[in-house]
Amino acid sequence: MKLRIIHRLLAAVVLASVTVFGTSAWLASRAQQTTLFTRVERDAVLLSDTIKSSTRQAMLRNERDMVHRIIDLIGTQQELRNIRIFNKDGMVIYSPDAQLIGTKVDKHSEGCDACHRTGDTASGEPPAGGRTREFVDAAGIRQLGVISAIENEPACSESGCHVHSATQRVLGVLDVTMSLADVDQEVARGRSYTLLLSFLAVLAISLLLWVFFHRLVGRPVARLLAATNAVATGNLDHRIPVTRNDELGQLATSFNAMTVRLAEARHQIYQSNKLASLGRLAAGIAHEINNPLTGVLTYSSFLLKRTGSDPEVRQDLETIVHETKRCREIVRGLLDFARQVPPKKSLIDANEIMQRSLQIVDNQLRVQNIQVTKSLRSDLPRIHADPNQLQQVLINLLVNAADAITGDKREIRVATDLRPRNGQDMLEITVADTGMGIPEKNLGKIFEPFFTTKEHKGTGLGLSVVWGIVSEHGGVVEVNSKVGQGTTFTIRLPLESPASGGDPSAS
Numbered sequence: 001m002k003l004r005i006i007h008r009l010l011a012a013v014v015l016a017s018v019t020v021f022g023t024s025a026w027l028a029s030r031a032q033q034t035t036l037f038t039r040v041e042r043d044a045v046l047l048s049d050t051i052k053s054s055t056r057q058a059m060l061r062n063e064r065d066m067v068h069r070i071i072d073l074i075g076t077q078q079e080l081r082n083i084r085i086f087n088k089d090g091m092v093i094y095s096p097d098a099q100l101i102g103t104k105v106d107k108h109s110e111g112c113d114a115c116h117r118t119g120d121t122a123s124g125e126p127p128a129g130g131r132t133r134e135f136v137d138a139a140g141i142r143q144l145g146v147i148s149a150i151e152n153e154p155a156c157s158e159s160g161c162h163v164h165s166a167t168q169r170v171l172g173v174l175d176v177t178m179s180l181a182d183v184d185q186e187v188a189r190g191r192s193y194t195l196l197l198s199f200l201a202v203l204a205i206s207l208l209l210w211v212f213f214h215r216l217v218g219r220p221v222a223r224l225l226a227a228t229n230a231v232a233t234g235n236l237d238h239r240i241p242v243t244r245n246d247e248l249g250q251l252a253t254s255f256n257a258m259t260v261r262l263a264e265a266r267h268q269i270y271q272s273n274k275l276a277s278l279g280r281l282a283a284g285i286a287h288e289i290n291n292p293l294t295g296v297l298t299y300s301s302f303l304l305k306r307t308g309s310d311p312e313v314r315q316d317l318e319t320i321v322h323e324t325k326r327c328r329e330i331v332r333g334l335l336d337f338a339r340q341v342p343p344k345k346s347l348i349d350a351n352e353i354m355q356r357s358l359q360i361v362d363n364q365l366r367v368q369n370i371q372v373t374k375s376l377r378s379d380l381p382r383i384h385a386d387p388n389q390l391q392q393v394l395i396n397l398l399v400n401a402a403d404a405i406t407g408d409k410r411e412i413r414v415a416t417d418l419r420p421r422n423g424q425d426m427l428e429i430t431v432a433d434t435g436m437g438i439p440e441k442n443l444g445k446i447f448e449p450f451f452t453t454k455e456h457k458g459t460g461l462g463l464s465v466v467w468g469i470v471s472e473h474g475g476v477v478e479v480n481s482k483v484g485q486g487t488t489f490t491i492r493l494p495l496e497s498p499a500s501g502g503d504p505s506a507s
Contacts, residue, residue: 005221006213014206021198029191036183037144041132044146047074048176051083052148055094059150064094072096081143082177085150093172134180142180147173220248227255236263267444290328297324323360326388345473347382348390350416350427350493357394358414361402368410370402375415383427383495389469396462397431397489404435404487421492426475432488438481446479 051074058066075083075096085094091104133145150172223240230238236259240252304317358372365372401412415430438446447467470477474494481487 006210006218009213009217010206010210013209014202017202017205021202025191025194025198028194029187032190033183033187036186037180040144040178040180040183041146044132044144044176044178045148047080047178048146048148048174050074051176052150052174067094080176081179082175084175084177086173086175088172142184144178144180146176146178148176150174217248220244220252224248224251224255227259231259231262236266293324293328297321297328300324326391344386344388345384346387348385348387349382350380350385350390350429351376351378353387353390354394354414354416354429357391357398360391360395361398364399365402365412368402368405370405370410370412373411373413375413375417377415377417380416380418380427381495383493385473385493386469389472393466393469393491394429394431396466400462401431401433401435401487404433404437406436407434409434419492424494426492426494429491429493430488432486434486437483437485438479438487439483443479443481447477 051071054070054074055067058064058070071083071085071094074080082100083094083096084092084100086105087093089104091102092100093102095101131147133147135143135145137143227238227240238259239256242249242252242256244252300317300320304314304321307314307317354374354376358374398412398414405412411434413430413432415428415432417428417430418425419428420426447463467477470491470493476492478490478492479487480490
């Protein structure tokens with residue numbers, strides 16, 4: 001099973017969330033534990049001071065029963081684990097636990113080692129103020145102990161009931177022990193609560209991110225995947241709706257543009273296949289066409305030799321001979337084009353080819369009452385091209401333009417000029433008409449072999465041959481048409497031969 005990208009993103013987010021929330025929970029738990037311990041420690045020190053203050057007068061009057069009652073009363077508090085008062089020799093003299101009274105503790109026990117360890121005060125007297133300690137009892141419960149020195153006062157050393165030496169600084173030690181079980185339980189509850197909240201937060205974030213990822217990433221990626229599968233099956237008309245301006249929207253736009261280019265490439269391959277079929281068809285009928293053309297050429301040439309001084313008849317026969325030869329070259333050109341034979345290029349004058357083409361179709365244009373407007377640039381440089389093929393291109397465009405004109409405005413405009421394209425000058429030949437125009441849906445099909453909008457008047461080969469000849473010359477054909485306004489065909493040819501790449505004037 002493949003791991004989807006949304007699952008990878010969720011796994012990364014969950015891992016990051018667990019790390020962040022886990023660390024936060026641990027730090028919060030440590031802060032809570034420190035706060036609670038500080039509070040308990042402060043309460044323990046305060047309780048120790050309270051015991052000392054409460055028993056001070058009874059101790060000065062040596063009222064032992066009163067001291068016992070006070071300690072027993074205070075010892076009933078729930079969190080208070082134990083109260084012990086040691087004398088100078090380490091014997092317990094007061095405690096709520098009667099079994100401890102009279103016992104003596106080891107100086108190296110957990111309660112005494114802080115004052116009697118090696119290197120501390122030689123007399124074993126604790127320093128002024130209290131000392132806290134944390135330890136674990138035999139039952140495994142953490143305890144907090146506060147040791148507070150009972151210091152000698154003038155009232156004690158001057159009292160007659162129990163006289164102490166005035167040089168003795170410490171008379172005894174008060175040891176108060178408080179249980180930290182409640183603190184540990186509260187910390188544990190806080191830790192569990194924090195971890196639960198962290199888990200719920202991670203879960204909520206994961207669910208929300210899953211929804212967002214599914215809508216913002218999962219669905220667009222699924223559409224892209226479905227689109228690529230559709231294209232893989234050959235459906236190049238599939239498009240992805242672009243509703244976003246982010247990277248995925250740009251990816252969808254790029255994908256749509258890619259399918260358009262693929263469709264155009266497939267169309268060109270299909271057109272090339274049709275042209276190949278046309279070449280095979282031309283090869284089959286070339287012999288049948290050449291036989292009658294040879295007869296026409298033979299008899300017209302014979303008549304041309306026998307003609308007298310009648311210039312009109314002689315001009316007509318010369319036109320027949322010339323056009324018969326051109327027809328034969330056209331058939332050969334179609335066959336050569338289908339076989340990808342390079343054109344026979346030479347240095348030619350494009351204006352001269354245009355004038356010759358207009359002369360050939362002049363009779364047809366006059367019959368149709370079509371006016372020709374010429375705008376031929378006089379300083380055009382010669383270009384490398386096949387004159388017969390270029391003439392064939394222009395005649396096809398002129399005939400198509402004449403067939404497209406059906407309204408009152410009957411005009412064909414032809415022009416030649418130099419225009420820059422991709423940083424270099426190119427020869428531009430324009431043939432524009434005022435005809436009915438080409439519908440936009442057909443603009444992408446007009447160069448396909450056998451596609452025609454003339455119904456039974458055309459074969460659909462003219463523009464495909466135009467496209468092939470211009471392509472062989474390294475040029476491009478562009479068409480701009482509006483229904484009801486006319487059509488403009490623009491041919492752009494390089495000034496230098498694509499095959500040689502040299503100076504055309506050198507040939």
